[in-house]
Amino acid sequence: MEQQIFHHTYANGITLVAQPMPWLESAAFSIAVPAGCRYDATSQRGIANFVCEMVQRGCGDLNSREYIETLESLGVDYSSSASLYNTNFGGAMQAAQLHDALRVYADVLQRPTFPEEQLEDGRLVCFQEIAALRDDLAQRALQRLRLNFYGAIDGRNCEGTLETVQSITLDEIKDFYDRHYRPNGLIIACAGKLDFDSLQAHVGELFQDWQPKPEPVVASEPSRHGIEHIEHESEQTHIAIAYPGVPYSHENYYLNRGAIGVLSGGMSSRLFTEVREKRGLCYTVFASCHTLKDKGAVLCYSGTTNERAQETLDVIIEELQKMALGIKEDELRRLKVQVKSGMIMQQESCRGRAGSIAGDWFHLGRVRTLDEVNEKINELTVESINEYLAANPPKSFDIVTLGPQPLEYEANGISATQA
């Protein structure tokens, strides 16, 4: 399958990166604005998310209702969200509408009007997002885990708290926008049925007058490693475990990714087999690679009835520790087929591709092509992965449990409840 990636960086620092997928009738875009919640002041936590809401409540000549009606008349299935580094705007549509859809987002990003009468409705929407998380017990455990593992800046969630969101003023919103919505560092990724030359000209025309701004620096804060229990009267105990991994940009990424694939990649993977298939301890269990720009983690989760939670935790930890002993040839063979097959399946979705090439550009400053990833996967051997695992055995587990009772965990001879 031929895959062509085009890119162009404009004078003001915007990068356009695109993959033509001529076999499709649709197209998608994914815009990453370097205005993530990492830049929220501690007293204004949730402001990046609030700004993301407000720039869509009036921009250019469009009021809030006209903005949505314009997108709908173009048939754009759109979305937006703030994440740690970026605020993301995405959309998928019939290919012929791509240029017009980007025109709307040129207004969103460069000409938001911040109408005062929209402020309180926007705030309520942000409150709702905070409330939604409270009833999602698995997410709560995982969020707390990320906070502990990465520390208060890099581990934060973007919603903020009721108190901080309550305190944010319209002036603070405008100020955050002025400082962080900027062309330098902004990525516009497109995929689907598109012609790069005309897209490049169009994006240039839409964004060329936007002037660069200084790049803000925010230092990370220290982690709070250890074990934490959140008491909650629930049917299941939600177990979340983290240990150090490697970021996407790291040369060892695919070694670690390969190991985690063996641990949790399919129905024959170790965690699924040992925890669910052999022992029937849970419905959900997984481990996955999580990446920040400069560090990474392996995150594991399982939800299991309270009386079986201790055994579930013990079995998962045992499987994690066993990884240090290495993987086997047949495990790697299955993993390779799965990864390759997954990559080809992704070629059916322009939305998926736009998202991944934006992510690649953000983490690497370039896009890994299908051929390149294929080569990386082919290069993996049992020896190279086992060498990596022996040098980097899963250990130093941070654990968050959420449920009626804390669990016991012995780390390096120290009882979890004391740690």
Next chain:
Amino acid sequence: MEYRQHRLKNGLNILAECNPQAYTSAFGFFVRTGARDETSEISGVSHFLEHMVFKGTPNRSAAQVNLELDEMGSSSNARTGEESTIYHAAVLPEFQGQVVELLSDIMRPSLRVDDFETEKQVIIEEIKMYDDQPPYGGYERMMSEFFGKHPLGQSVLGTVESVSGLTPESMMSYFEERYSPSNICFAGAGKIDFDKLVEDLEKHCGEWTPFSPKRSTQTADYQSGFVSMHKPNSHQQYILQMAAGPASSQEIRFATAVLCSIIGDDSGSRLYWEFLDSGLAESAGMGGYDYQGSGAIMTFICCSPDQAQENLSRLAKLQQSIRKDGITQKELNLAKRKIASHIVLASERTNSRMFSIGSQWLSEESFKTVAEIAAIYESITLDQIHEAIESYPLDQNMTVTVGPCENLVAPD
């Protein structure tokens, strides 16, 4: 793109949309069986059986099934609903023969005792998992209240008690009443060698003995009312509402689907402007649930507990105004535009094409191509929308609310 079909002598239906340009192939067995075909003694058996199908056959152990699915790099899964059980896998085209053989083999499961007891624990964990997730059993309660004694009111998962009481024997006798080849369709989409597909299925499934499963498709006697479920440690209040809707074979279901988009799509709809843009609710939406012989339209709102009573009133007023004033041509045009775009995006996924073909068979529909479906939606008129509004009054409904509120009442 070529549409092909074939029926084996024992009644197994084979349907496929063959697209030589596709990079992948998706396949699935669609069985016309689900919770509505169960008695209360075996509640949850359809779904439990769906799990047991992956637990091995006389030719394969459970672990072997998992290994082989992974060895093909397949993306596979299964799902059970009120009236269907679907087993599916997407693979690269070179694995067609292998995946068809595997899927065919697992459709005749062994139901070994050890596997059965272990998997029973997984099912109980699944039930407990949903107990912790919003809307905390509200959907099951809604189905049982709205459909009353009609079999569509039966729970898909069953209860811890009913699942605990199941045995391999009771499951096997259910299997022998439901999994007739005449009650099953094999659907495929993507890059498919259809002649080989038919040949392979003849070889693997040709010996399956046919019989005639029964299902009552009498229209339900829809119930109305207001039910409160108290869930003190929930933070949000969840409101579910069901009103009558079209059955899966009724032509008016297309207009009703457009109406659902106009009123309840997650963006730009009536509910969006009333509840989401204003921040009065965390989520709000509306969608159709069509079954053989019966149908429903469900509205869902999640909001803070102190906003719940007012939101119930707002919802009732909105429904009344829609009945009184109808909807506008502009709203219809926007919804049609949106649906057309969704159809194009969905049509590019091989998996979603396979589901479309299989699901049309499940509801006894004649097959429609993407272009035909798009043309139907394009042709919907304002009159048809207003006919749907008249046929399915949203203000005659069953409401179930779940959450910390104790004193919610039906709005005037």
